Amino acid sequence: xxxxxxxxxxxxxxxxxxxxxxxxxxxxxxxxxxxxxxxxxxxxxxxxxxxxxxxxxxxxxxxxxxxxxxxxxxxxxxxxxxxxxxxxxxxxxxxxxxxxxxxxxxxxxxxxxxxxxxxxxxxxxxxxxxxxxxxxxxxxxxxx
Amino acid sequence: xxxxxxxxxxxxxxxxxxxxxxxxxxxxxxxxxxxxxxxxxxxxxxxxxxxxxxxxxxxxxxxxxxxxxxxxxxxxxxxxxxxxxxxxxxxxxxxxxxxxxxxxxxxxxxxxxxxxxxxxxxxxxxxxxxxxxxxxxxxxxxxxxxxxxxxxxxxxxxxxxxxxxxxxxxxxxxxxxxxxxxxxxxxxxxxxxxxxxxxxxxxxxxxxxxxxxxxxxxxxxxxxxxxxxxxxxxxxxxxxxxxxxxxxxxxxxxxxxxxxxxxxxxxxxxxxxxxxxxxxxxxxxxxxxxxxxxxxxxxxxxxxxxxxxxxxxxxxxxxxxxxxxxxxxxxxxxxxxxxxxxxxxxxxxxxxxxxxxxxxxxxxxxxxxxxxxxxxxxxxxxxxxxxxxxxxxxxxxxxxxxxxxxxxxxx
Numbered sequence: 001x002x003x004x005x006x007x008x009x010x011x012x013x014x015x016x017x018x019x020x021x022x023x024x025x026x027x028x029x030x031x032x033x034x035x036x037x038x039x040x041x042x043x044x045x046x047x048x049x050x051x052x053x054x055x056x057x058x059x060x061x062x063x064x065x066x067x068x069x070x071x072x073x074x075x076x077x078x079x080x081x082x083x084x085x086x087x088x089x090x091x092x093x094x095x096x097x098x099x100x101x102x103x104x105x106x107x108x109x110x111x112x113x114x115x116x117x118x119x120x121x122x123x124x125x126x127x128x129x130x131x132x133x134x135x136x137x138x139x140x141x142x143x144x
Numbered sequence: 145x146x147x148x149x150x151x152x153x154x155x156x157x158x159x160x161x162x163x164x165x166x167x168x169x170x171x172x173x174x175x176x177x178x179x180x181x182x183x184x185x186x187x188x189x190x191x192x193x194x195x196x197x198x199x200x201x202x203x204x205x206x207x208x209x210x211x212x213x214x215x216x217x218x219x220x221x222x223x224x225x226x227x228x229x230x231x232x233x234x235x236x237x238x239x240x241x242x243x244x245x246x247x248x249x250x251x252x253x254x255x256x257x258x259x260x261x262x263x264x265x266x267x268x269x270x271x272x273x274x275x276x277x278x279x280x281x282x283x284x285x286x287x288x289x290x291x292x293x294x295x296x297x298x299x300x301x302x303x304x305x306x307x308x309x310x311x312x313x314x315x316x317x318x319x320x321x322x323x324x325x326x327x328x329x330x331x332x333x334x335x336x337x338x339x340x341x342x343x344x345x346x347x348x349x350x351x352x353x354x355x356x357x358x359x360x361x362x363x364x365x366x367x368x369x370x371x372x373x374x375x376x377x378x379x380x381x382x383x384x385x386x387x388x389x390x391x392x393x394x395x396x397x398x399x400x401x402x403x404x405x406x407x408x409x410x411x412x413x414x415x416x417x418x419x420x421x422x423x424x425x426x427x428x429x430x431x432x433x434x435x436x437x438x439x440x441x442x443x444x445x446x447x448x449x450x451x452x453x454x455x456x457x458x459x460x461x462x463x464x465x466x467x468x469x470x471x472x473x474x475x476x477x478x479x480x481x482x483x484x485x486x487x488x489x490x491x492x493x494x495x496x497x498x499x500x501x502x503x504x505x506x507x508x509x510x511x512x513x514x515x516x517x518x519x520x521x522x523x524x525x526x527x528x529x530x531x532x533x534x535x536x537x538x539x540x541x542x543x544x545x546x547x548x549x550x551x552x553x554x555x
Contacts, residue, residue, distance in 0.1 A: 037256060043318045043364050052313060052322065057256025061219045069509045070458065084366060084404060087455060090509075090555075094283040097181055097555050099268040099276040100224035100245040103214055104179060104555040 027077045029143040030114070030134070032124040034060065038143055046082050048125060050092040051102045056123060064105035065117050065126035077127045115140055177216040181554030184209045185281045189233060189288070191544035194533045195526045196233035203233035206548070208279055210244065220261075222249045230279060235296050235527065239333050244268070244279075245304060263309045266331075270324055270358040271302050271372045272398040272413055278303070281550035285411070285453055285463050286502050287514050288546055292447030292469035293398065293413055297339035297527035300332045301394070302374065305354045318364040326356045330376065337380065342528025347382040352391075370400040370413075392421040407455040414448040416473065446473035459506050463516075467498040469524045492540060493532040496524040502546075510552055518544040 029040065037057050040048070047053035054062050067074045069090050078086045096102030108114050111132050118124045119139030134140055187206035189196045197203045210228035217223060226244035230236060247265035254260070268276040277283035278294055288296075307328015314321045330351035337349040354376040361369040374396040382390070400413035421441040449467035456462070470476040471494045478494025502516025521541050523532065536542075 041318065043320065043362075044315065046362075047315065047320055052320065053256070053259070053315070054251070055254035055256060055259065059254060059256075075458070085407065085455060086458065087461075088404060091283055093555050094280055095277045097179075097214070098210070098212055098226065098280045098283065099270070100212075100214075100226065100247050100249075100263075101268075101276075103216065103222070104181065106176070 026130050027073070027080050027127050028130055029081065030118050030126050030128050030140050031143060032063075032118055032122055033139065033141050034122045035125065035141065038141075040143065042081070042083055046084075049082060049089060049105070051096055051105060052092070054102070060123040063121050063124040065108055065114060065121075065124060066105050067114070067127075068107050068109065073127070073129050076129065081127065179214045179554065180212070181552070182209075182211040183281065183550060183552035185548055185550035187287055187546060187548035189544065189546045191542065193520070193523060193526055193536050193542040193544070194234075195544065196235060198234050198533070198535070200535070205231050205233050205237075206546075207231050208281070208550075210279070212554075220251045220254075223247070224249065228279065232296065235339070236299070236333075236335055239335075257315045258312065259314075260310075260312045263311065264307075266304055266306050267309050267326060267328070268304050269302055269326070269356055269374070270360075271356065271374055271396070272415070273368075273370055273400050273402060273411065275302055281512055281514070281548060282552055285451065286465070286500065286516050287548045288500075288516070288518065288544070290413075290447075290449040290451070290465060290467040290500075291498065291525040292449060292467050292496065293415055295525050297525065297529055300336040301330060301376070301378070302396075303330075305330050305356065307354070320362040321359070322362075323359045324357070326354075328354055330354050330378075332378070339527040340529050341380070342531040342533070347380055350379045350381065352377045352379060366404040368402045370398070370402075372396075372398045390422050392419065394419055409453040409455075411451040411453070412449065415446075417445045417447075419443055419445065443472045444474070446470045446476075460503070461506075462503045463501065465498070465500040467496075467500065469496045469522075471495065471524050492538065493523050496520060496522040496526075512550040512552075513548070514550075515547045516545070518546075520544065 029045070031038070035056060044053065048062055049064060049066070051064060056062055069086050075086055078084060078089055082089065093104045097104050106117070108117055108126075111128060111134075114126050114128060115134050115138055118126050128134060185208045188202065188204050189206055190202040191197070192200055194200060208228065208230050210226055212224070212226040214222060214224045225246040227241050228244045229238060229241050231238040243266060245266045245268050247263045247267055249261060249263045251259055251261035270276050272293055274284055274289055274294055278289055278299070281287075305326060305328035307326060309324050309326035311324040312322070332349045332351060337347060356372070356374045358370070358372040363369070375394070377391060377393045380390045380392065395418040396415065398413055398415040400411070402409065402411045419441065447469045449465055451463060451465040453461060453463040472478070476495060478490040478492070480490070498518055498520045500516060500518045502514060504512060504514040506512050519541065520543065523536050526533065526536065
């Protein structure tokens with residue numbers, strides 16, 4: 001009976017943990033500490049990453065960094081944070097660049113490059129898969 | 145000539161500057177002020193009409209090469225330019241390298257919610273959803289866009305203008321609004337007049353004025369709504385009768401929407417074009433019409449299409465489309481001749497109904513392959529628009545197959 005209760009408790013704990021795990025974000029938005037706009041709606045993120053909104057509220061230019069368009073990290077970010085598939089973003093960039101109306105974001109290859117780029121570039125925004133250790137005092141602000 | 149040469153040298157200088165900086169600073173991962181992007185494509189189109197080839201042969205002369213450079217000189221000031229080489233069978237025989245756009249962009253106001261700016265130079269025209277990137281394989285849904293709306297024959301008239309544009313964007317709650325107001329003149333190639341009049345009028349085509357406005361509303365549920373208005377006029381100066389130039393005035397508006405639901409995307413646009421034209425006396429000497437003309441032409445064309453696109457995964461996508469054009473919305477199937485003096489543009493040559501489907505494959509981010517099929521009834525968008533090509537005969541239906549491979553670097 002005692003064994004049965006402890007097994008039940010263990011199962012309950014595992015179940016709760018896995019449920020919590022399911023709610024955890026797979027991806028997080030990261031910005032340079034100079035960025036004051038920390039409340040970013042999905043629509044605003046779409047505009048920022050589509051390069052249609054290019055200045056923060058204090059007037060400093062938004063510098064956008066992403067992982068390669070065919071990477072898993074980019075795919076997860078598009079689905080979770082923007083609510084659409086990578087091809088939408090890529091098509092918007094092509095439209096902007098080849099019509100002369102805007103600039104493309106910078107593509108980075110590794111998590112370390114992303115951390116460095118965000119930490120040293122004022123006004124920078126990017127994203128990072130959840131759980132990647134970017135270190136304390138990294139100069140990168142993670143937005144909840 | 146000297147002016148063109150100086151402009152050409154400046155553009156080449158700009159690209160060299162961007163290229164040198166892109167290469168020498170490649171080790172920096174910072175957001176560089178310079179960017180260089182480009183693409184090249186090669187296609188093949190086989191149509192059993194004179195749309196792409198006057199002898200109805202298969203055409204391999206379908207290629208686009210473009211080099212795009214940008215320089216962010218100051219946080220709010222940017223220069224962008226693109227040079228390109230384009231060839232599309234007999235529709236657009238190459239004129240060599242053309243200057244696609246060259247503009248200076250100054251965003252003079254921004255507060256994170258609203259942005260206002262001005263662009264000066266050669267500017268692409270935002271008309272409908274696809275016009276400003278109609279030449280970019282990676283930004284369009286098919287090799288051949290819906291011709292009712294994005295006519296290859298009229299490409300020069302819509303594509304760009306030399307002048308200025310005031311633009312803005314505003315975030316209103318969850319809705320993003322973008323707009324632009326532009327004015328200037330257009331630069332027409334020699335082919336522009338051939339696509340309209342064929343052998344009917346030999347001469348040149350000169351842009352008088354060109355005004356354009358567009359607005360885009362992006363709603364939170366992935367619905368984008370578009371409205372565009374274009375008002376322009378041009379003169380046709382016939383070689384045979386230079387003292388009597390004709391003038392055309394065009395009012396053109398487009399409404400459209402694009403809705404994305406996960407892997408599925410629905411696009412629809414509706415457009416009307418008011419055309420007023422006075423033709424000079426005595427210019428007619430084509431193979432299908434002979435006579436003296438002193439005619440005014442006034443008509444409103446109507447076009448619309450509905451397109452569905454489905455992304456099977458990150459590499460494969462397919463589209464299906466229904467596209468309709470009536471040159472005269474008051475006489476949709478050309479029962480009456482549109483000009484008293486000439487019995488042209490009637491019947492089969494007054495409308496086009498196109499059913500299209502195609503598939504695209506993007507094995508990597510840089511490579512794109514597309515194959516598509518179009519089944520067409522009527523010849524309204526087959527140039528020359530004013531003088532039906534008798535080689536097309538009276539067959540109601542015709543079809544077209546197209547394939548294209550494209551590569552890009554940068555973006």
